[in-house]
Amino acid sequence: MSSVVVIGAGHAAIQLAASLRQGRFEGPITLIADAAGLPYQRPPLSKAYLAGHMDEPALALRPASFYAAQSVGLVENDPAVAIDRTGRSVITALGARHGYDHLVLATGAANRALPVPGAELPGVVGLRSLAEARALKAILGGLRRVVVIGAGFIGLEFAAVAAERGIAVTVIEAAPRPLMRGVSVDMSAHLAGAHRGWGTRLLTETGVRAITGSGRAEGVELSTGEIVPADLVLVAIGVVPNVQIAEQADLAVGNGIVVDAMLATDDPMISAIGDCAAFPMAGQPGPIRLESVQNASDQARCLADRLLGKPAAYAKLPWFWSDQGALKLQIAGLSGGHDRTVLRGDPASGAFSVFCYRDDRLLAVESLNRAPDHMAARRFLAAGASVTPAQAADPMFDLRTVN
Amino acid sequence: MPKVTFIEHNGTAHTVEAANGDSLMRAAVDNNVPGIDGDCGGECACATCHVYVEAAWWDKVGGRTETEETMLSFAAATKDNSRLCCQITMSDALDGIVVHTPDGQH
Ligand SMILES: Cc1cc2nc3c(=O)[nH]c(=O)nc-3n(C[C@H](O)[C@H](O)[C@H](O)COP(=O)(O)OP(=O)(O)OC[C@H]3O[C@@H](n4cnc5c(N)ncnc54)[C@H](O)[C@@H]3O)c2cc1C
Ligand code: FES
Numbered sequence: 001m002s003s004v005v006v007i008g009a010g011h012a013a014i015q016l017a018a019s020l021r022q023g024r025f026e027g028p029i030t031l032i033a034d035a036a037g038l039p040y041q042r043p044p045l046s047k048a049y050l051a052g053h054m055d056e057p058a059l060a061l062r063p064a065s066f067y068a069a070q071s072v073g074l075v076e077n078d079p080a081v082a083i084d085r086t087g088r089s090v091i092t093a094l095g096a097r098h099g100y101d102h103l104v105l106a107t108g109a110a111n112r113a114l115p116v117p118g119a120e121l122p123g124v125v126g127l128r129s130l131a132e133a134r135a136l137k138a139i140l141g142g143l144r145r146v147v148v149i150g151a152g153f154i155g156l157e158f159a160a161v162a163a164e165r166g167i168a169v170t171v172i173e174a175a176p177r178p179l180m181r182g183v184s185v186d187m188s189a190h191l192a193g194a195h196r197g198w199g200t201r202l203l204t205e206t207g208v209r210a211i212t213g214s215g216r217a218e219g220v221e222l223s224t225g226e227i228v229p230a231d232l233v234l235v236a237i238g239v240v241p242n243v244q245i246a247e248q249a250d251l252a253v254g255n256g257i258v259v260d261a262m263l264a265t266d267d268p269m270i271s272a273i274g275d276c277a278a279f280p281m282a283g284q285p286g287p288i289r290l291e292s293v294q295n296a297s298d299q300a301r302c303l304a305d306r307l308l309g310k311p312a313a314y315a316k317l318p319w320f321w322s323d324q325g326a327l328k329l330q331i332a333g334l335s336g337g338h339d340r341t342v343l344r345g346d347p348a349s350g351a352f353s354v355f356c357y358r359d360d361r362l363l364a365v366e367s368l369n370r371a372p373d374h375m376a377a378r379r380f381l382a383a384g385a386s387v388t389p390a391q392a393a394d395p396m397f398d399l400r401t402v403n
Numbered sequence: 404m405p406k407v408t409f410i411e412h413n414g415t416a417h418t419v420e421a422a423n424g425d426s427l428m429r430a431a432v433d434n435n436v437p438g439i440d441g442d443c444g445g446e447c448a449c450a451t452c453h454v455y456v457e458a459a460w461w462d463k464v465g466g467r468t469e470t471e472e473t474m475l476s477f478a479a480a481t482k483d484n485s486r487l488c489c490q491i492t493m494s495d496a497l498d499g500i501v502v503h504t505p506d507g508q509h
Contacts, residue, residue, distance in 0.1 A: 018435050021435055066435065070435050147457065
C-alpha cells in the first residue's frame with residue numbers, strides 16, 4: 001500500500017488528508033507539523049478570534065478525534081529539515097525519518113520581515129500563527145496606540161478590530177492606495193473611506209525609516225520624518241512562500257515551489273499545494289501563487305483525486321473573502337490586468353459590487369456586503385460565462401439567470 | 404450525545420454523534436462525512452453544506468433564515484426539503500435525525 005507524507009499541517013494538508021480518506025485511500029498518511037497542537041484555521045486569527053467572538057477550540061480545523069478515527073498521523077513540533085529524494089524519505093529536526101511513496105509539500109508562507117532599523121525590538125509583531133494571535137489578543141485590551149505597517153488584508157482586518165476597541169490606529173502604506181494588488185480602485189477607495197470613518201489614520205505613499213524606542217518599540221519613523229508614537233507595531237507587509245526545503249532538494253523554485261497543471265513538481269513523486277505552490281493558470285502570463293483558503297482546499301481536493309487515480313488538471317475559479325468591521329468583502333476571479341470597472345449597486349448604501357473587465361471580458365467581481373452577487377459570479381465565472389457591462393450595471397438584471 | 408445520519412447520494416449511510424449546540428455541518432466535517440464541504444466554516448456564505456431533510460424531521464428542524472433562503476437559491480438541485488446544514492443546530496430533540504446529501508456541492 002502506498003504511503004503519503006505531507007510537510008506542513010495547515011489548510012491544504014488537512015483537506016488533502018480528509019479528501020484522501022473520503023476517497024477510500026487506505027495507505028498511511030503522515031502530516032509533519034512544525035508546531036504543537038491541533039492544526040487550526042488562520043482566517044479568524046485577524047477577525048472573530050482576535051475580536052473575541054470565537055474561542056480557541058473553535059479554531060481547530062478538525063477535532064482531536066478526527067486524527068485517530070481517520071488514521072491520519074500527526075507529527076507535532078518536529079519540522080521537516082530535509083528531503084532525501086533517492087531514499088524517498090523526509091528527515092525531521094529530531095532526526096526521525098519518514099519514508100514516502102508520495103510526498104506533498106504544503107509548507108505555506110511566512111511573514112515578510114521589515115528591513116528597517118528597530119524591526120527586531122519587542123513590541124514589533126506579526127500575525128500569522130495562533131501563537132502570535134494569542135499574544136496579540138492578550139495585550140489588545142491594554143493598548144492605546146498602534147501602528148500597522150502595510151494596508152493589505154491582514155493589516156486592515158487587524159486595524160478594524162483595533163479601532164472597534166477604541167485604540168488609536170495608524171496604518172502606513174507605501175503604495176498609492178490600500179490593497180493595491182488585491183482590489184480595484186473603486187473598492188480600495190471605499191474601504192479607505194470606511195477605515196477613516198472608524199477613526200483610523202491611513203497614510204498612503206508613505207515609507208518607514210525605522211522603528212524607534214529604547215528596549216522596546218515606542219514609535220515609527222516615517223519617510224516624511226514624522227514619528228508616530230505606538231504601544232505596538234504590527235508588520236503586515238505580505239508573505240514569502242516557504243520554499244527552502246524544496247530548494248535544498250533541488251526542486252524548481254521561483255515565486256513558490258514550481259508545479260505543473262497537475263500540481264506535481266519536477267519530481268513526479270513530489271507535489272506542492274496551497275500558499276507555497278506556484279502553478280499555471282489559463283489566462284495568466286506565468287505561474288501564479290495564491291494565498292487563500294479556497295486555493296489551499298481546492299488544490300488539496302485536486303491532488304487527492306490524482307492520488308486516488310482520477311487525475312485532472314487544476315482549474316478552479318479563485319475566490320476570497322475578508323471581513324473588516326461590519327464590511328464583508330468577497331472576491332470571485334482574479335482582477336489583475338483589468339482596464340474597466342462597472343458598479344452594481346450604490347457604494348453609498350454600503351452594499352455594492354465592482355465588475356472588473358479587460359477588453360469587455362469579465363475577469364472578476366468584488367462584492368461588498370452583497371453575497372448574492374458573489375455567489376452568482378462564482379457560478380457563472382466558473383462555468384466560463386460572462387455578463388455584459390450593461391447587464392452588470394442594471395439592477396433589474398437577475399445574475400442568477402446567467403450560465 | 405445525540406446522533407445524526409447522513410445518507411450519501413449513492414446510498415451509503417454515516418451515523419455520527421453531534422454535540423448539543425453544534426451544527427450538523429460541524430458534525431459532518433469533524434467526522435469526515437463525504438458530501439458536505441462547509442467551505443465558509445458555517446457562516447451561511449457558501450452553500451456547500453446543502454442537505455435534504457427527511458420528511459419526519461422537517462418540522463422539528465425549524466425554518467430557513469432569510470440569508471439561508473438567499474444562499475440556497477445558488478445551490479444546485481434544491482428541493483422543498485433543502486436546508487443548509489450549518490444552520491441546523493443539534494439538540495436532544497433532533498436525536499436520530501436523517502438527512503441526505505446531494506450529488507455534489509459545487
Ligand atoms: C491572519 C490571517 C488571515 C487570513 N484571512 C484569510 C481570509 O479571510 N480568507 C482567505 O481565503 N484566506 C485568508 N488567509 C490565508 C489563508 O489562511 C492561507 O491561504 C492558508 O492558510 C493556506 O494554507 P496552506 O496549508 O497552504 O498553508 P498554512 O495554513 O500556512 O500551513 C502551512 C504550515 O506548514 C508549516 N511548515 C512550513 N515549513 C515546514 C516544515 N519544514 N516542517 C513542518 N511544517 C512546516 C507552517 O508553519 C504552517 O503551519 C489568512 C491568513 C492569515 C495569516
Ligand atoms: S458551511 Fe457555508 S453555508 Fe453552510
